[in-house]
Amino acid sequence: MTHPAIKLTIIAERLLKPRVEALLSQAGLNGWSIFPGGGRGTHGVHRAQAAQLVREFAILKFEVVLRDRATAEALAETLTSDIMAQQPGLVWLEPVEIWRIRKF
Amino acid sequence: MTHPAIKLTIIAERLLKPRVEALLSQAGLNGWSIFPGGGRGTHGVHRAQAAQLVREFAILKFEVVLRDRATAEALAETLTSDIMAQQPGLVWLEPVEIWRIRKF
Amino acid sequence: MTHPAIKLTIIAERLLKPRVEALLSQAGLNGWSIFPGGGRGTHGVHRAQAAQLVREFAILKFEVVLRDRATAEALAETLTSDIMAQQPGLVWLEPVEIWRIRKF
Amino acid sequence: MDMTLDFLAVFLAQLQKPTLAFLLAGMVLAALGSRLDIPDAVYQFIVTVLLLKIGIGAGIALRDAEPGDILLPALAAIGLGVGIVFLGRITLGLLPNLRFGDSVATAGLFGAVSASTLAAGMVMLEEDGLSYEAWVPALYPFMDIAALLTAIVLAERARTKGKGALSLRAIITESLRGAALSALLLGVALGLLARPDPVYASFYEPLFRGFLSILMLLMGMEAYARLAELRRVAHVYAVYGLVAPLVHGALGFAVGGALHLATGFSPGGVVILAVMAASSSDVSGPPTLRVAIPSANPAIYIGTSTSLGTPVALLSIPLWMALAEVAFSQ
Amino acid sequence: MDMTLDFLAVFLAQLQKPTLAFLLAGMVLAALGSRLDIPDAVYQFIVTVLLLKIGIGAGIALRDAEPGDILLPALAAIGLGVGIVFLGRITLGLLPNLRFGDSVATAGLFGAVSASTLAAGMVMLEEDGLSYEAWVPALYPFMDIAALLTAIVLAERARTKGKGALSLRAIITESLRGAALSALLLGVALGLLARPDPVYASFYEPLFRGFLSILMLLMGMEAYARLAELRRVAHVYAVYGLVAPLVHGALGFAVGGALHLATGFSPGGVVILAVMAASSSDVSGPPTLRVAIPSANPAIYIGTSTSLGTPVALLSIPLWMALAEVAFSQ
Amino acid sequence: MDMTLDFLAVFLAQLQKPTLAFLLAGMVLAALGSRLDIPDAVYQFIVTVLLLKIGIGAGIALRDAEPGDILLPALAAIGLGVGIVFLGRITLGLLPNLRFGDSVATAGLFGAVSASTLAAGMVMLEEDGLSYEAWVPALYPFMDIAALLTAIVLAERARTKGKGALSLRAIITESLRGAALSALLLGVALGLLARPDPVYASFYEPLFRGFLSILMLLMGMEAYARLAELRRVAHVYAVYGLVAPLVHGALGFAVGGALHLATGFSPGGVVILAVMAASSSDVSGPPTLRVAIPSANPAIYIGTSTSLGTPVALLSIPLWMALAEVAFSQ
Ligand SMILES: Nc1ncnc2c1ncn2[C@@H]1O[C@H](COP(=O)(O)O)[C@@H](O)[C@H]1O
Ligand SMILES: Nc1ncnc2c1ncn2[C@@H]1O[C@H](COP(=O)(O)O)[C@@H](O)[C@H]1O
Ligand SMILES: Nc1ncnc2c1ncn2[C@@H]1O[C@H](COP(=O)(O)O)[C@@H](O)[C@H]1O
Ligand code: NA
């Protein structure tokens, strides 16, 4: 049987990884996934697989599945208004359905 | 014109790739995508791009778009209760809209 | 506060990257993300991390978050009926909720 | 009779060379279901280094070459590229039930050149002390682009009944911008205009054989993997994939032999020309054709080239060497 | 007394060797929170090249070896692999509160072999001019597979009360198909059947030490990272991880010494056998056990092996070398 | 007059060196729209190996150096790092319409050091047989950290009107934990405390030039790519990017010359000091500044450094070499 949950996606530079992970841990989350990539945005091009001089500027996508929508919103609020306020990247939410509810 | 469909996302270790792919094939699916990544969970950290000694423990994300919700649920059920029962990883469902319906 | 938006996902070979990016730019989009991966489909297997002889045949996933559903549908239409008509790959849409609305 | 025996002896000894052994090993590994693989990032780097090395070596040699020495071989390379495609188009055209696009694309790949086969030829010649004008590998783009263009033009003419407005310039530019030809030509330019000799001697040269051994392993695995796909398509392509490299190599050898008589082109150069002609493109040709001839089925032309053409071309290298030994040994 | 002093002097000098220095450096880096890391693609390639090199070298040596020379050492390797697992199972079985699956899996990893430890041993022996039959590293799979199989069979028998229908064949096949053993055996086959000597000398040999230094750095970082996880599990495993490599190495040394007396097995060969016995698997053993003994807790057996077993085994290499110097020097 | 001619002759000959040729080739490739690129994993590894090599070499040399020999050069390096940032802050401060954060961050990057430029200098000196105290490259972190800290403190003081509680310690620690400085210092420690000489000679040394050639290619491509971004920002930064490396190099040369007179610091050492001073950080400086001076626009300081500062610094290496030849040749 499935349970409703929410998925928070965060696109940010590797530079922010420690701060994003600290935020997620402090919110009491048990887990998240990270996918390296690239892209284009207002700050120009981030390469996905080809070398870019500064590795800290590589794009990472965090996918965080969690049960509580309010927590997800609070996280997104902190990210957009504080940690990522002056930095490249974006954040979005999607509803999902999960199994193994005890994991979350 | 778009058609409603369902997306099944599976996060698992590379170790399970043969069994997951066999399951998807047996269910008659035509295709799926795989994205390498990393993450954190109850079993500790999985690195995304930095070397980790055992490559079979790397994180893979499967994204499977399919038309039939019942098939998706049955796959998720088998995964969580059998293949991944004692293994790291998780599974979730999302509704999507697709084009080129004959591909699915 | 969140705003409703739409996410367009495009799975295509690297070969088509220039044409897909040109299409997105022409539609006036500010940004998109790209994630390298692999998969299986009617055209056989695409490896995700292991070498494959022709790099232009590697799988890329584009994730494009945008505000206007009509634009997303028009893009998907052009992709499936023109750019990707005879090429591997697929396209899907999902509703999402976003922050920092001025970015989009 | 004596000559035949000589030839066979040389040929068999050649088959034990490491380059071919790694190719066969790759096939065996894939057949046994091994999970060994080479990371994509490493593969891309290996190919770049191999092509830079080939280019720099050729460029250094071009410094001291007379333009006149190169003109005729370059024309010969172009001629071989074009000729092989026409030959393939005619031969395959005689057979019933083949789609035009498929046959032209296949002939195009077999007219084009495989960098890995060329590199393997260079290493095997060197191991045998058979020397050649070091600029000969720079003929690669001439034969390669000529063949791909010919195939594309033939396909386009058929589609548009000769009224098409095909931009040859655009296709040539795109080919040259691809990673493979960019690396090769960059190397030629560096060898010709700069003085890369120290880094060539300390890095590109010593890594050449080793990186090639890894690439051969991979070509073997890939050849095996594509075989499954190929099995589903017309069997006549299997015959073409097995026979064409030998015919094309012989053609290249003959043209090279004529150059030898006319200009004193070296026996080693003749072999390299034969190896290029025998080889079929696996890396840079396929994406060019996928874009330019979308009507052709990639499983056919890629499968035929990668799983049959390339192994046969590689295994035939000792043949051209043995032939050269016999033909030019007086 | 004199002998003890000799032994200590040799042992201390050994500890300054670069191989061990890179291991310790990796631990220090991780402890200081450095963000230095090695890309996964490069790591995979490094391991493949190291194993190909070990295999090719062994294969070349096997060309001239008598089957009789190898039979006894191969049996000894199998015996050590099986014996170490039984020893571990019994020792850990005597202790209260340990789960059976955990203790068998841990003993299995310690019976198996670490490729990086083996490579480190080879480099250190070479630096010291202590020679060995070059085929000895090919004993790796015998000891490794024997140990893993023993552990899996013990676990399975306990679970099914002896009624299980375990496919040993399937497990062996799966082990051999893994990237590590595939690369090693591929190398052996190439060394034995082809003539890879030139590429071995120009590529695999020269890169061996350098790639090993990178791998040692990584093993050091990983050892430190796993220590945190290990702290949460039963302390008796910590004792096992620290002591077992020394016991197993001594066992290997003794068996090797017997071979020396019986067949003239070289002192260097005795050391390599001791190093393999002392080592515990970090790369290819863990996934095999994760699948085959799902009831065991990976944090325990992987943590014990990677963060304690491997560093101790690596640091004990000079011990076996010093011992050999003392024991075989008359 | 004679001296000027000598100088020009030496300078022009230097411009044909492979290191610079690969840089220019990278720019040309990017300008022509080539799709050649280097995989990120390979690039990361190349940078790590280059820095380990520089560090190990310096560490080995430090074994035999007197602490007294190094003290003055280290202070000079710190002085240059701090001085260049103040100089930049004052110069750019005189100009209207520049935002304070942007100018301080830019001056910070130009005071800091580029590992690739340093490596290029080392190779070019070696090719010319111009020797230097092998520990001089170990001055890198002194100049680098001093410059970045100065820029950060200046920016912070302006923001908080001198009341800020900035943790210098934290910034230094973070800098040292970064991949680049970690690798360099790890190398120094290994060279100093362990005996890595064999692996240094068999791996790190031989790969140095080759890996540098690949890095130069990449720096050239990146310089071209950043030029587009830079075009959109204030033109005064373009002038700074073109002129500052020459001024800073001359400053470094003068300070080095003073050391030469005072302590007998070698002419080669003077050149390396000038190269470090002329260079501007591309890899490790930018993320430090992005975090520490968030108000500054990265397109400005990174663009100025990577697309102008670094090429000019690289192309000016022959200048310092020619200058040294003329100045110290009596
Ligand atoms: N509309 C978008 N949809 C998806 N990803 C985006 C979008 N805009 C920006 N990104 C990602 O966020 C990164 C930083 O964007 P920016 O802050 O606009 O420079 C880009 O490199 C993309 O990877
Ligand atoms: N809540 C979550 N959201 C997204 N990914 C997760 C989550 N929990 C675990 N994962 C992923 O699943 C892997 C295994 O998780 P676990 O089974 O909890 O160790 C982690 O490494 C993550 O990649
Ligand atoms: N049903 C699917 N769900 C997710 N990804 C798919 C699906 N079908 C195909 N793909 C992806 O699209 C690529 C090309 O598919 P195809 O055009 O069917 O060969 C595959 O390699 C997969 O990466
Ligand atoms: Na050809």
Ligand code: NA
């Ligand atoms: Na062992």
Ligand code: NA
């Ligand atoms: Na500087």
